Amino acid sequence: MFHSPWFLTLLFLVPWFAWRMFRERERTGIAFSSVAVASRLAPTIRQRLMWLPRALTIAAMTLMIFSIAQPREGREETFIDTDGIAIEMVVDRSGSMQAIDFKIDERSVDRLTAIKKVVADFVIGDDKLPGRQTDLIGLITFAGYADDETPVTLDHGYLIARLQEAEIEMTRGEDGTAIGDAISLAVERLNSLDDRQKQKVKNKIIILLTDGENNAGEMDPIPAAELAQTMGIKVYTIGVGTQGEAPVPTTDIFGRSTMQWMQVNIDEDTLRKVAEITGAKYFRATDTDSLEKIYAEIDTLEKTKVEAQRFTDYRDLAVQSYATPFVVVPPWLLIVFGLLGIRWFLEMIWLHELTAD
Numbered sequence: 330m331f332h333s334p335w336f337l338t339l340l341f342l343v344p345w346f347a348w349r350m351f352r353e354r355e356r357t358g359i360a361f362s363s364v365a366v367a368s369r370l371a372p373t374i375r376q377r378l379m380w381l382p383r384a385l386t387i388a389a390m391t392l393m394i395f396s397i398a399q400p401r402e403g404r405e406e407t408f409i410d411t412d413g414i415a416i417e418m419v420v421d422r423s424g425s426m427q428a429i430d431f432k433i434d435e436r437s438v439d440r441l442t443a444i445k446k447v448v449a450d451f452v453i454g455d456d457k458l459p460g461r462q463t464d465l466i467g468l469i470t471f472a473g474y475a476d477d478e479t480p481v482t483l484d485h486g487y488l489i490a491r492l493q494e495a496e497i498e499m500t501r502g503e504d505g506t507a508i509g510d511a512i513s514l515a516v517e518r519l520n521s522l523d524d525r526q527k528q529k530v531k532n533k534i535i536i537l538l539t540d541g542e543n544n545a546g547e548m549d550p551i552p553a554a555e556l557a558q559t560m561g562i563k564v565y566t567i568g569v570g571t572q573g574e575a576p577v578p579t580t581d582i583f584g585r586s587t588m589q590w591m592q593v594n595i596d597e598d599t600l601r602k603v604a605e606i607t608g609a610k611y612f613r614a615t616d617t618d619s620l621e622k623i624y625a626e627i628d629t630l631e632k633t634k635v636e637a638q639r640f641t642d643y644r645d646l647a648v649q650s651y652a653t654p655f656v657v658v659p660p661w662l663l664i665v666f667g668l669l670g671i672r673w674f675l676e677m678i679w680l681h682e683l684t685a686d
Contacts, residue, residue: 336398343391350383382676389668396647396661414631415465415481415522415530417515418452418488420444420495421539421569423472424504427497428540428575428591431617440540440569441497443617449489451624458628461485465530467518472498473505473545475514481522507546508539512553512564512603520560533562534609534631536624540569542596554603563609565627566600571615 331337422441431443454460467481468488478491498504512535519533535557543550557564576588601611610630614620647661 331395331398331400333397333399336394339394339397340391343387343394346390347387350386351380382672385668385672385675389665389672392661392665392668396665400646400661413463413465413530414461415467415519415533416461416631417467417469417481417519417535418448418492419469419471419475419511419515419535419537420448420492421472421506421508421541422470422495422497423506423539423541424498425506425540425570425577425591428570428577428593429588430571430575430615431620433617439497441495443620444538444569445492445495447617447620447624448492450621451628452485452489457621458625461628465522467515468492469511469515469518470495471507471511473503473507475507475511475546477514477518481518505545506539506541506543508537508541508543508599509548509550509553510546512537512550512557513548516553516557516560516562519562532631533560535562535564536567536627537564537600537603538567538569539600540593540595542594543599550599550603551606554606558607562607563631564603564607565609565612566604567612567614567620567623568595568597568600569614569620570595 420441426441426444427439429437429439431438431440433443433446450458452461452466454462462485463483465481465483466485466488468478468491470476470478478495479488482488515535515537519535522530554564570593573593574590575593577591579587579589595613597611597613604611612623612626614623646658650657650659
């Protein structure tokens with residue numbers, strides 16, 4: 330690109346100068362009786378190159394006009410300034426999550442499988458959600474106990490891999506629904522961010538997903554929510570499961586797999602109060618579509634601020650050199666002076682006799 334492109338109109342004069350320089354000039358001559366012998370003589374190298382000084386002059390003139398127009402190479406740099414969000418994904422993996430009342434691509438799946446798919450789309454992104462690329466995200470799963478699966482991290486691929494490895498708790502002694510402990514652990518992890526992470530975090534939120542009621546652990550959900558509110562952390566709560574009853578796979582005394590209908594018991598009042606205390610919202614998901622819409626709404630409510638600032642550094646090619654993948658090109662004006670210097674050498678020294686009038 331050129332800073333002063335109007336100077337390029339001077340290029341229209343170049344053909345006229347070229348015509349003036351290369352046109353045949355009228356010369357005086359001496360009459361000879363015959364030029365047959367001279368015509369059979371082969372031209373010397375200097376005779377062959379007598380056009381070169383004028384060609385160099387035209388090339389230097391053309392490049393000079395381009396230089397006057399100030400050719401520039403723009404190097405654009407983009408600086409991204411983000412105010413991210415620290416998110417703890419808290420996922421229930423108690424025995425009741427094996428209820429098969431959700432579908433993925435028309436295929437019936439258990440609740441945890443559907444959650445894995447929707448959470449992955451929320452974090453990584455799909456055709457409906459942009460993903461949370463600039464957010465610190467951690468994962469906590471819980472049944473009778475809360476387990477810290479990953480710290481808050483930007484390595485979302487690792488987080489999703491850990492989520493995919495999560496399994497429904499089938500051991501009787503380990504089963505249960507420790508909602509209060511899970512919230513408390515999530516608050517602790519968000520509150521323990523290092524100074525560098527805290528500078529980049531605008532908000533801290535917890536997204537708690539469960540299909541039951543608090544029946545395990547040491548801490549109740551309400552005090553845990555009050556602790557979160559004190560720390561400025563919002564707790565979005567999601568109750569998962571169909572209304573009434575849901576089919577659960579079981580094995581009869583003969584070892585055959587059967588379906589048994591199980592009553593759905595979600596403590597919606599507690600989940601709703603937890604969300605209200607922390608200034609968040611409670612949602613109810615009865616199928617995969619509603620679960621996807623919930624995460625889409627949370628994605629809208631908790632937006633990450635991303636500002637891009639673009640700066641362009643221009644290099645004036647007329648007076649500055651620049652590098653290509655193969656060679657460093659000198660400034661254009663230096664090339665002009667080089668062409669004129671070669672012209673002077675050829676015309677004044679090597680081709681002096683031929684070009685002198």
